[in-house]
Amino acid sequence: MTKVVLIRHARSSANASAILAGRLPGVGLDDVGRDQAAALMQLLRGITPSAVYTSPLQRCRETAELAGWADAEVIEELTECDYGSWSGRPLDELRGLPVWEEIQRTPSTVAFPDGESMTAMAERVVAAVAGLAARHGDGDVIAVFSHGDPLKAVLADALGLSLDDFQRLHVGPAGVSVIDYSGPRPMVLCVNSGSGVAGLVNASHGAPTVGGGDIPK
Structure with a gap:
């Protein structure tokens, strides 16, 4: 198993307009997002991933390309939740719909009309990331570009939280999180970081220790 660097796409035109993009085609990065994505190249300096994977959606592929990984492999299971x-x-x-409160408090009970349930989304992306990590050996690092809700679901799973707790997590545009899958259980090294990622990825983790939510999608 390996360390996984999880990267949310940078700010999209839909984020800037407070629109729920879902899987709609043609939603790319805006000017701010392009700057954020380019800055990832500097933020992630010192990391040499064995492989880079991305959601098929344009905003993720653009982010990966501007971060220096134009050859990222598209993985369909990393795509956004289908919000129908x-x-x-x-x-x-x-926000004015009655089900909005359920999404915030008990997302495991919610299925979007003509779309996907939150539970199905979480199961899909958690399995995808675990499967990608299993392709690689100890000491390897991979990078994964995906979306806010899917990445929060992966982080919640790694933290041992239920899906109903995943709204306690926040992953902003171009936010970087790191999970070490090489130990007896996943270890979350950082969430939504903007600095110091290379130091966390390159350090030794996994030994037993003691003592020591973004609305736009």
Whole structure:
């Protein structure tokens, strides 16, 4: 197993407009997002991943390319949650719906109309990331570009949290998180970091120790 660097796509045009993009085609990065993605190249300096994987959606592929990994392998299972008929709608409008509160408090009970359930999304992406980590050996590092809710689901799983607790986590655009899968259980090294990632990735972790939510998608 290996260390996995999880990277949320940089700010998209939908993020900037507070639109729930979901899997709609043609949603790319805005100018701020392109700057964020380019800055990832400097942030992640010192990391030489054995492989780089990305969601098929444009905003993730653009982020990977601007971060220096234009050859990232597309993995369909890393894609965004299918928000069904919610896709493309303003978040301010969606916040007024009764089910919004369920999404915040008990997301495991929610299925989007004509779309995917939160539970199915979480199971899909958690299995995908674990499977990608298992392809590689101890000491390897891989990078994974995906989306806010899928990455929060992966982090919640690694932390031993239920899906109903995943809204306690925040992963912003271009946010970087790291999970070490090489030990007896996953170890979360950082969440939504903007600095010092290389030091965490390159350090030795995994031994027993003691004593020691973004609305736009």
